[in-house]
Amino acid sequence: MTEKTLRRHLTESALDPNLIFLLEDIASACRVVANRIRNGAFEGNLGSADATNVQGETQKTLDILANDEFERICANSPRLAALVSEEVEEVTWLKEPQAGDYLLYFDPLDGSSNLDVNLSVGSIFAVMQVQSDGDRNVLLAGRKQVCAGYALYGPSTTFVLTTGSEVSGFTNERGTGDFRLTHPAMTVPHETSEFAINTSRYRYWDQPVRRYVDECVAGEEGIRERAFNMRWTASMVADIHRILTRGGVFLYPADSENRAAGGKLRLMYEANPMAMIIENAGGVATTGNQPILDLQPTGPHQRVPVIMGSKSEVDRLVRYHKAEAQ
Numbered sequence: 298m299t300e301k302t303l304r305r306h307l308t309e310s311a312l313d314p315n316l317i318f319l320l321e322d323i324a325s326a327c328r329v330v331a332n333r334i335r336n337g338a339f340e341g342n343l344g345s346a347d348a349t350n351v352q353g354e355t356q357k358t359l360d361i362l363a364n365d366e367f368e369r370i371c372a373n374s375p376r377l378a379a380l381v382s383e384e385v386e387e388v389t390w391l392k393e394p395q396a397g398d399y400l401l402y403f404d405p406l407d408g409s410s411n412l413d414v415n416l417s418v419g420s421i422f423a424v425m426q427v428q429s430d431g432d433r434n435v436l437l438a439g440r441k442q443v444c445a446g447y448a449l450y451g452p453s454t455t456f457v458l459t460t461g462s463e464v465s466g467f468t469n470e471r472g473t474g475d476f477r478l479t480h481p482a483m484t485v486p487h488e489t490s491e492f493a494i495n496t497s498r499y500r501y502w503d504q505p506v507r508r509y510v511d512e513c514v515a516g517e518e519g520i521r522e523r524a525f526n527m528r529w530t531a532s533m534v535a536d537i538h539r540i541l542t543r544g545g546v547f548l549y550p551a552d553s554e555n556r557a558a559g560g561k562l563r564l565m566y567e568a569n570p571m572a573m574i575i576e577n578a579g580g581v582a583t584t585g586n587q588p589i590l591d592l593q594p595t596g597p598h599q600r601v602p603v604i605m606g607s608k609s610e611v612d613r614l615v616r617y618h619k620a621e622a623q
């Protein structure tokens with residue numbers, strides 16, 4: 298472990314000072330959200346709010362509070378032009394956009410069904426840039442992300458960030474409140490014997506996903522000739538953090554039940570940021586048929602199929618999808 302704080306890590310980088318400003322605001326928002334979650338039971342903030350979001354999902358009180366904290370804190374950033382949040386239908390414009398201004402995409406609270414049972418949740422974010430003066434197009438492909446990250450509110454609060462190449466993990470220190478670099482240069486091992494998928498959806502799956510999972514479950518007797526383990530936390534942040542730490546493959550594929558909606562997870566503030574992190578850590582992120590980061594978005598709340606993690610397993614899943622398509 299190094300003594301380096303997130304602030305030092307950012308100020309020693311070659312990043313635009315306005316982006317550093319924004320990233321420090323995002324980290325502050327995550328710190329505040331962590332406290333709101335920790336004190337949720339005392340402040341009467343567990344449970345559902347009397348509202349649904351743009352995806353028709355019941356909002357938790359903390360979904361709304363977390364969104365408000367992100368908005369309140371990040372609105373300070375002088376070159377932040379717009380916010381795209383899971384919890385807000387319309388894009389929130391903060392200023393007249395100028396080329397190079399920043400666009401923040403975020404899922405303020407991910408895995409919020411875990412809140413009431415005191416399991417891990419997180420926040421996910423990505424930053425892109427306005428392409429030209431006056432351009433209000435926020436539907437940019439994930440390859441244009443200038444940075445992406447997440448906070449995991451688990452036994453400790455962890456902040457994971459990539460600004461282009463390396464993926465760095467910071468742990469929030471009680472007392473000082475600093476995020477300290479505890480996991481430099483995180484990498485996803487290429488090989489793994491662990492998969493993550495909600496297996497209660499087996500009846501809806503397409504053949505390539507069934508084939509893959511059936512072969513894993515067959516263990517030593519099957520064609521994989523080894524035992525596989527399965528983990529599913531129902532919080533993408535927690536599952537991806539485990540995969541960044543010890544490898545694995547995460548699947549929320551298109552299936553017969555969610556296909557009409559495009560999938561389950563949202564492209565702009567779930568799939569894209571996690572895909573950038575996984576790719577920069579040496580993993581692979583795909584819909585099954587194409588790299589997530591190459592998708593041309595069609596809407597700010599678009600849903601997509603997601604398969605990401607250790608290269609050898611994701612490559613295998615892509616092969617199974619190709620074989621099915623032939």
Ligand SMILES: O=P(O)(O)OC[C@H]1O[C@](O)(COP(=O)(O)O)[C@@H](O)[C@@H]1O
Nearest residue numbers: 404406407408409495531532533534
């Ligand atoms: O309940 P399911 O179908 O297993 O879905 C779990 C998935 O849904 C999500 O909770 C969606 O995120 P939100 O809580 O932000 O809506 C992911 O984090 C997770 O991977």
Ligand SMILES: [Mg+2]
Nearest residue numbers: 404406407408
């Ligand atoms: Mg989410």
Ligand SMILES: [Mg+2]
Nearest residue numbers: 383404406407
């Ligand atoms: Mg959410």
